[in-house]
Amino acid sequence: MKPIFLSCLILSLCLAACASSNQNESPSAENKKPQQTAEATFDSTFTPLPDYTQTTDASTASAADSVLPALAPAESPNAYWVTNPSSGSRLYVIVTYPPGWNGEPIPALVLVPGGIAEHDPNRAARLAEQGFLAISFDPEGRGRSEGVEDYNGHIGQDGLAAIIEAATALPGLDANRYGLVSFSYGVTMATGALARHPDLPIDFYIDWEGPVNRKYSSGCKPEPQHHIQWQPCDNDAWWAEREALTFIVDVQIPYQRVQSQKDHVQPVNTHAIDIVNAAVAGGVPWVRLNEYPAGQTYDAANPPAMLSDTLDRRLEQTLAMYAWQIIENVL
Numbered sequence: 001m002k003p004i005f006l007s008c009l010i011l012s013l014c015l016a017a018c019a020s021s022n023q024n025e026s027p028s029a030e031n032k033k034p035q036q037t038a039e040a041t042f043d044s045t046f047t048p049l050p051d052y053t054q055t056t057d058a059s060t061a062s063a064a065d066s067v068l069p070a071l072a073p074a075e076s077p078n079a080y081w082v083t084n085p086s087s088g089s090r091l092y093v094i095v096t097y098p099p100g101w102n103g104e105p106i107p108a109l110v111l112v113p114g115g116i117a118e119h120d121p122n123r124a125a126r127l128a129e130q131g132f133l134a135i136s137f138d139p140e141g142r143g144r145s146e147g148v149e150d151y152n153g154h155i156g157q158d159g160l161a162a163i164i165e166a167a168t169a170l171p172g173l174d175a176n177r178y179g180l181v182s183f184s185y186g187v188t189m190a191t192g193a194l195a196r197h198p199d200l201p202i203d204f205y206i207d208w209e210g211p212v213n214r215k216y217s218s219g220c221k222p223e224p225q226h227h228i229q230w231q232p233c234d235n236d237a238w239w240a241e242r243e244a245l246t247f248i249v250d251v252q253i254p255y256q257r258v259q260s261q262k263d264h265v266q267p268v269n270t271h272a273i274d275i276v277n278a279a280v281a282g283g284v285p286w287v288r289l290n291e292y293p294a295g296q297t298y299d300a301a302n303p304p305a306m307l308s309d310t311l312d313r314r315l316e317q318t319l320a321m322y323a324w325q326i327i328e329n330v331l
Contacts, residue, residue: 071166082166084159089140089147091159095170096124096134107177107327108133110164114184118143123316130320135167153241157192164200177327181206181319191247204254204326206319209263212245212275216266248275249282254330256322257289261306269306273298286330
């Protein structure tokens, strides 16, 4: 009887061990399944970004790691957060599509605000009406963005570069018709980003009346009324990060300067000639002032006529016109 009893006992122990093993394997198998997450809420006219956290495909995960995690949906529809790699600050980005957009790829413009301003939703809407996907944002330390005001130095430039790269994941953005537009002092952030990040996926650059160096930017005097603490002109280290005239020679894409006869801030408009001449001399591949022939340089002592002073009342339409000219005739 003992051999039979021992055999039964051994068999029972084996069966129990097998059952326990099967139970331990089940949770592991379930863990391999993608977890279900709640979908973000977007306007019905727009397509939310794919959720790359639910795939184990190596190539997709690699692409997501390089760009898409930097573009995270914010609380509002068509708003996103992009992290500035230089500061760790989250930057607030708003995307505006043309009315009645049908989902097809369309040209896009990243809009760099002037002065130390926040994004301008009305300006973005007017450019979207001209057929563009308008991408606007609050730079470091402004509006809803985190961080400390950088006055368009390297930190601000790196934030813009991160936004440009991350935005390529937006639905409808045509990466072959992707432009950058700066307003006034935004020229410093824009040219700095393009020069210091030459591999950015931007196809052309339009600059509206940007002050090109310390003399035009401020006269090197603080402006308490505008909360701008400009540094003295002899602070070369500070200004080295903030002069478009230095950066423009390293820009490697078509460059359009837009300048009216009466500048919106400066008592003269010769800063337009300064930066156009520098761009041509530096070998920027295509350079144009207003609608003059590309590649020309100018004599500041005998400047050409600039655009009508009524430009400001139809600025977005003018910028859109130049953008479409570059897209159709230069790219």
